[in-house]
Amino acid sequence: MGVKHAREYADILVDLTEAVAKIPDCYEFFEMTSEEWERLSGEDRKEVLEALADDVFYGLGEHTIIQVGSSEVTYDAKFHLIDVSIGDQILAMVKLT
Numbered sequence: 759m760g761v762k763h764a765r766e767y768a769d770i771l772v773d774l775t776e777a778v779a780k781i782p783d784c785y786e787f788f789e790m791t792s793e794e795w796e797r798l799s800g801e802d803r804k805e806v807l808e809a810l811a812d813d814v815f816y817g818l819g820e821h822t823i824i825q826v827g828s829s830e831v832t833y834d835a836k837f838h839l840i841d842v843s844i845g846d847q848i849l850a851m852v853k854l855t
Contacts (some may be wrong), residue, residue, distance in 0.1 A: 759782060760819040761833055761840075763854035767815075769827035777842045783827030784810060792810040810819075815840075 763770055778784050785795035787796075788811055798806065810826070817824050818833040818840065830848065832841045840852040 761815060761854065763855060764836070764838075770815065770854060771808065773850075773852045774815060774840060775808050776794070776812050777840070777852050778814065778826060779807050780832070780842065780849040781827050781829040781844070786827040787813075800826065801843055 766853055783792070784807070785792070788806065790806075791826060795803070796805040814826065816833050818831065822833045822835075823830050826842075829842055829844045832843070833839075840854065841848055842850040842852075
């Protein structure tokens with residue numbers, strides 16, 4: 759299926775990386791503990807978050823909702839958005855057009 763987008767992928771990836779960084783326990787996606795996450799340098803965390811955003815983007819092509827820690831990342835094809843939320847609280851919205 760794939761996630762349809764009109765923006766450059768690199769720009770979407772920057773926004774999605776910032777969005778997943780707002781998830782307090784995002785590191786759980788890679789089965790890391792909070793202690794392992796805390797030991798990472800700022801640069802290493804940035805790389806992990808970018809890999810997470812990339813994995814989530816491509817995963818949304820197969821599944822419209824992906825669990826990332828305590829959050830859900832949802833692909834809304836109708837409105838060309840990716841939403842990052844915890845319960846009813848939207849943490850971020852990434853525009854695909």
